[in-house]
Amino acid sequence: MSTLRPTLEFLLYDWLHAESLTERERFADHSRETFGAVMDICERIAREKYAPFNRLVDTEEPRFDGERVILPRATHEAHAAYVGSGMLGAAQDYELGGMQLPYTIEAAAGTFFATASVSIGGGLLTIGNANLLMAHGTPLQREVFARNEFSGRFSGTMCLSEPQAGSSLSDIATRALPDGPDFEADPLGPRYRLRGNKMWISAGEHELAENIVHLVLAKIPGPDGKPVPGTRGISLFVVPKKLVDTEGRLTGERNDIALAGLNHKLGWRGTTNTLLNFGEGSFPVRGGAGAIGYLVGRPGEGLRCMFHMMNEARIGIGMAATSLGLAGYQASLEYAKNRPQGRPVGPAGKDPAQPQVRIIEHADVKRMLLAQKSYCEGALALLLYCARLVDEQHTGTPEAADEARLLLEVLTPVAKSWPSEFCLEANSLAIQVHGGYGYTRDFPVEQYWRDNRLNMIHEGTHGIQAADLLGRKVVMEGGKGLALLAARINATIERAIQQPQLAEHANALGQALQKVGAATKAAWATANAAEALANAVPYMQAFGHLVIAWTWLDVLLALPAQVERPAEEGRVRAARYFFHYELPRIPAWLRVVETRDPTCATMPEDAF
Structure with missing residues (x-):
């Protein structure tokens, strides 16, 4: 968690300007200092009660003795500390015992727990359950059930x-x-x-x-x-x-x-x-x-009500996947800085008398670390952006609230699925950086990968999210949500193209946006849902890459014109990696979408 806090603070304050939320009546009692105090508490609990026991809860699985489920004592203590922090009701009204915190801050603080031990867990389902009852339950159901969930009882x-x-x-x-x-x-x-x-x-x-x-x-x-x-x-x-x-x-x-x-x-x-x-x-x-x-x-109307909790949980799962990716990135970065192996490419490297270099000095290891950084920090930015939209939906002007609603409709499948796929890939790269050691339980990266593999299934599989995105979200209300997202992306492009160091990225993003728009129309050209959705997953992968590239470019606009600090240089390099190595993948994904390629849909069962 060594670089997590500075990264969160940059995204919250330099990019999303979260402190401006305190100008709204609901959050008027707060300040950047109170937000920082919440982050301090969560970071400390995660460091003391979660991280040291991540391996323990992996090996001492829950067991049933015939009467009750037995969990390690560490789980009970971590849960008690989490409840004691007040985070279960952090975003709730004071009258409910809550703190009236912005959801943006609640989401950011939650990354400390998920990074330390996603398996011990926080309050994702309890909070979502109670929020659903607050929205759809009777006054007594809210009082009897939701209030007691927010308190941790x-x-x-x-x-x-x-x-x-x-x-x-x-x-x-x-x-x-x-x-x-x-x-x-x-x-x-x-x-x-x-x-x-x-x-x-x-x-x-x-x-x-x-x-x-x-x-x-x-x-x-x-x-x-x-x-x-x-x-x-x-x-x-x-x-x-x-x-x-x-x-x-x-x-x-x-x-x-x-x-x-x-x-x-x-x-x-x-x-x-x-x-x-x-x-x-x-x-x-x-x-x-x-x-x-x-x-x-x-x-x-049960399914309509349940979607209130499911959509909230999908953003939570995206954050869990991102947090696991970040944990693996930090572990592999630390390992790469300290593991000597091999010698430089070139004449000097052919002398066996020369000392070995640390593996972080090898270009391919830097590639794997840059990929992890670009995936995980890009995903973190997207998830915090979505959290900011939630606050806008609840406390913004009517026009801003409706725009936030539309954007969340389109972005939720991406916010759940993209980190679940590519932060999992980051965990795979973390194992690769460790070499053979990464495959053993002597190092944590194999557990991070195992924990993250579930997130492609959690709260709706990859295929379900893809069908939701292409089949519903980009065409709903006459494509209004997609048009709004495109307008936001174009606004970022217009700002970035004015800066010489960002113009190349801006042009590349503009081309990618055009390709995704054209592919969306081509997929539905015959108005045949079976044809359009046959390649929904490649569409979602391309769409997700477009969104992450946009997020990175918007993040770069928050940096000073003259980059000086290592953290700033790191963001510039990670964004460059994504634009040079990842964004070019979009045309290949979209080719089968544009042509409504029937290869998969028409495969005879007996031919397998």
């Missing part, structure tokens, strides 16, 4: 996937039936009985908090008494592990939610990942069959 999950359905939510089989004739009279919301199985539930069972609040998607009967097919029949329910009264106090009754098993994953091994059975009679409750749940929002 309760934790939260999201329960979407099922063993037979995976990401295909229209095929979920979990059912919810009204709990008696008075089901609508329950003060906590219309009361239902749920039966079904949910898979891949992170933090689905533990004893880190008094209670676990599950947000569960399930289908309710239609007017004919039968489940409504597709996603129209999906509703959302808040299903607590332990039942509570209207004051949020535990009643002493266990809800009918049973741990069916722990999933043992490649990475994120310190986080419990579960298969949960709802309403199968393991803990019969209140004389009825099924787990008790309370409807959130309107019947049939």
Whole structure:
């Protein structure tokens, strides 16, 4: 984490001007000094309670003793310290016990925890769960469940996937039936009985908090008494592990939610990942069959409500992927500075009597380090930009808020998927820099790679994000969001082209923007979704590279005209690497998009 703090401060203050948020009424009690104090606390907790135990939680996985899930003591202490920091409610109103911090600062501070140990984790799901209830829950649901999540007394999950359905939510089989004739009279919301199985539930069972609040998607009967097919029949329910009264106090009754098993994953091994059975009679409750749940929002609008949490989680996963990439970069940079091996290219290097040089002096090692830096710091800038858009959406003028909404619609698939792919590649390069040592558990980089590999699947696979980007986001509202993003990119190009040292980058970015625009039109030229989306992933890769190149160019505009400090030189060089080595990849990705290449879509199954 040695260079993380200065990088964050440059991006927050020199580039995004986060201190200007204090001019808004909601953040008027804050200053750059209070933001710094929050960062100090988070950095210290991450350094003392997270980083030293990252390997421990990887090797001592959660285990179930038949009654409870056992986690290392270090996890309990780290969680307690995180809760004590107040970060679960950092962005919430003072009346809720929050700090009314800008989300931009909350997101930046969260990188300390994810860089130190993403496997121990922070409050991603709990915060997202509570935020969803604040947006769609009843006043009492907000008071009983969300408030207790923000305080750390309760934790939260999201329960979407099922063993037979995976990401295909229209095929979920979990059912919810009204709990008696008075089901609508329950003060906590219309009361239902749920039966079904949910898979891949992170933090689905533990004893880190008094209670676990599950947000569960399930289908309710239609007017004919039968489940409504597709996603129209999906509703959302808040299903607590332990039942509570209207004051949020535990009643002493266990809800009918049973741990069916722990999933043992490649990475994120310190986080419990579960298969949960709802309403199968393991803990019969209140004389009825099924787990008790309370409807959130309107019947049939569960998926719309859940997207509030899913989109927030997607940005969080992008930040987790970025943080893991940064951790690997720092580890490999330190190793390269100290590992002697080989001699310089040329006549002097042929003399075996000459001492070996450190591997950072080799051009190819510098290439791998520059690639990592350009990927990870570029991704960090993009994620903080998205966080800044969230603040704009909530506290900006009506026009600025609507623009922020549109930009977030287009950028969210990229903010989740691009770091998940290319910061993972950064972790792979970190292993390569270490050579054979990188493949061993004597060094941390192999764990960073394993932890990061999950993020291409977390919160919607790569293919889902690509289909969302090309199939929905760039064409929604008549392409308004894409046009707005293009206008922002062109504004950066116009500013940069006035500076001789940036003109080459500006011209290259302009050409890339034209190619992405043309490819978008070509993909939809036949208005055939199957043809357009057959190459959605290459489109997303090209689109992501365009966005990261734009981000880097905009970051360079925040540097002084005369670069003097090493950190400034490092940003200039990393951006140059991205423009010279990465941006030229865009035409190759877009070629199959423009031609609606059918190679993959028409491959016969038996030809495999």
